[in-house]
Amino acid sequence: MIEVNNLHKGFNDVQVLKGITTTFEPGKTSLIIGQSGSGKTVFLKSLIGLHTPEQGTISYDGKLNIDFTLEQKREWRQEIGMVFQGSALFDSQTVQENVMFPLKMFTKQPEDEMLDRVNFVLKRVDLENSNFKLPAELSGGMQKRVAIARAIVMNPKYLFCDEPNSGLDPNTAILIDNLVQEITHEYQITTVINTHDMNSVMEIGEKIVFLKDGVKAWEGTKDDIFKTDNESVVKFVYSSKLFKKVREAYLNETK
Amino acid sequence: MNYLSHVGKYFLMLSQVFRRPQRGRVFKEALLREMDELGLKSLGIIMFISFFIGGVIALQTALNIDSPFIPQYLIGFATKRSIILEFAPTFCSIILAGKVGSYITSSIGTMRVTEQIDALEVMGINSINHLVFPKVLATVFFYPFLIVLAMFLGILGGWVAGVTSGIFSHVDFLYGVQLQFDPFLVKYALIKTLVFAFLIATVPSYHGYYVKGGSIAVGKASTQSVVWTIILIVIANYFLTQMLLT
Numbered sequence: 001m002i003e004v005n006n007l008h009k010g011f012n013d014v015q016v017l018k019g020i021t022t023t024f025e026p027g028k029t030s031l032i033i034g035q036s037g038s039g040k041t042v043f044l045k046s047l048i049g050l051h052t053p054e055q056g057t058i059s060y061d062g063k064l065n066i067d068f069t070l071e072q073k074r075e076w077r078q079e080i081g082m083v084f085q086g087s088a089l090f091d092s093q094t095v096q097e098n099v100m101f102p103l104k105m106f107t108k109q110p111e112d113e114m115l116d117r118v119n120f121v122l123k124r125v126d127l128e129n130s131n132f133k134l135p136a137e138l139s140g141g142m143q144k145r146v147a148i149a150r151a152i153v154m155n156p157k158y159l160f161c162d163e164p165n166s167g168l169d170p171n172t173a174i175l176i177d178n179l180v181q182e183i184t185h186e187y188q189i190t191t192v193i194n195t196h197d198m199n200s201v202m203e204i205g206e207k208i209v210f211l212k213d214g215v216k217a218w219e220g221t222k223d224d225i226f227k228t229d230n231e232s233v234v235k236f237v238y239s240s241k242l243f244k245k246v247r248e249a250y251l252n253e254t255k
Numbered sequence: 256m257n258y259l260s261h262v263g264k265y266f267l268m269l270s271q272v273f274r275r276p277q278r279g280r281v282f283k284e285a286l287l288r289e290m291d292e293l294g295l296k297s298l299g300i301i302m303f304i305s306f307f308i309g310g311v312i313a314l315q316t317a318l319n320i321d322s323p324f325i326p327q328y329l330i331g332f333a334t335k336r337s338i339i340l341e342f343a344p345t346f347c348s349i350i351l352a353g354k355v356g357s358y359i360t361s362s363i364g365t366m367r368v369t370e371q372i373d374a375l376e377v378m379g380i381n382s383i384n385h386l387v388f389p390k391v392l393a394t395v396f397f398y399p400f401l402i403v404l405a406m407f408l409g410i411l412g413g414w415v416a417g418v419t420s421g422i423f424s425h426v427d428f429l430y431g432v433q434l435q436f437d438p439f440l441v442k443y444a445l446i447k448t449l450v451f452a453f454l455i456a457t458v459p460s461y462h463g464y465y466v467k468g469g470s471i472a473v474g475k476a477s478t479q480s481v482v483w484t485i486i487l488i489v490i491a492n493y494f495l496t497q498m499l500l501t
Contacts (some may be wrong), residue, residue: 003257012370050373073379077378082374082377084370086369089371091369093363102378104278104280105378105380106378106379
């Protein structure tokens with residue numbers, strides 16, 4: 001479980017995060033939503049340690065990250081899997097080399113054991129027979145799946161995804177969402193996803209945190225989001241006519 | 256002030272470079288890859304340029320000393336000295352700064368803007384050490400061989416120019432090449448090469464690692480890195496010459 005308490009982060013004179021407090025539970029897909037510039041990416045980068053908070057704490061299974069020694073920090077980082085918005089695959093390496101990279105860096109397994117593990121996770125993301133392709137030879141959806149495979153190859157306790165389905169067609173986006181949710185349930189990972197995609201919210205939002213201007217404006221589940229009367233959430237989530245109709249239909253059905 | 260902050264940041268980067276690699280086998284693979292990219296793949300251009308510039312130096316020297324009081328073997332002597340002292344170590348390093356420097360900056364810069372460096376950091380990898388240290392070792396170990404080859408091919412080019420043009424005698428040329436051969440001059444050239452190789456690996460890495468923005472920023476950083484590497488090579492050349500030869 002990740003517990004965030006009163007998190008503040010700014011750059012120069014601009015305060016981006018203004019005291020966020022929330023928790024993310026294992027085995028659940030938690031989504032961070034909000035408009036562009038609301039602080040989602042800074043929040044996610046603070047969670048994975050790429051930004052150092054100015055104030056507030058983040059604890060991972062009860063351990064505060066500010067108390068970590070260098071060695072503990074290194075161990076903690078090995079418990080993290082991250083899927084970046086642009087996949088961030090090493091473009092000079094093949095799919096197999098990309099996925100095997102964390103194993104090579106942090107384990108002393110023999111080559112054949114590593115290869116078994118790589119093939120296992122590639123099969124898990126439906127990418128068998130792509131071992132020797134370069135990232136440039138893959139479609140956007142396939143690149144995302146390789147990124148997911150690389151993120152889970154070390155059996156992480158925490159999985160972070162920054163807009164995992166941006167730039168993907170709706171069908172592939174849903175496949176990626178479902179894959180992340182299945183993996184989260186299967187391995188009881190604490191998963192935090194940064195997204196703009198309302199389909200993801202409706203599909204896999206077991207916990208949703210809505211950020212507005214660097215503060216947590218609302219949190220709940222995908223069912224709560226239909227019922228909420230929080231003006232900011234309603235304005236953001238139901239900005240399209242289609243989603244307005246979906247909400248009306250849901251509310252009529254549950255009356 | 257801005258320049259000072261860059262100098263400070265550059266030395267802070269260097270303090271991260273010279274750490275023990277986190278995993279030996281990954282480092283070994285990276286080192287071999289960099290030797291291929293930065294060293295072997297520069298072999299062709301260095302061989303080509305050295306051979307022809309050697310020929311041009313010999314021809315220019317011959318055409319400019321047409322006095323009967325100056326012995327012809329001085330053409331070989333002057334060509335040898337020019338190539339060993341300046342052309343091979345300094346000008347080849349400047350060529351390498353252009354070719355290899357832009358490659359280093361653009362490859363690391365692209366990794367920065369496409370979040371590949373963030374991915375390394377999230378995994379708990381010292382990204383500076385992982386990316387820059389193999390490049391430093393590859394250039395520092397490989398470039399002395401490249402420069403020695405450039406010396407040999409430059410002098411060979413001069414000799415071939417004599418044979419093919421008939422402007423000077425190739426026998427006198429060979430006599431001049433062997434005349435007053437001082438091994439310290441080769442040592443001096445190799446010391447310079449080591450310093451230049453270090454600059455060629457680290458200055459472009461610095462520009463690539465700290466790039467901010469997108470593809471245009473990477474392009475600008477590549478240009479800047481080449482310019483700064485050349486400036487630093489020229490300055491280092493002056494001070495090394497003063498320190499080692501005077």
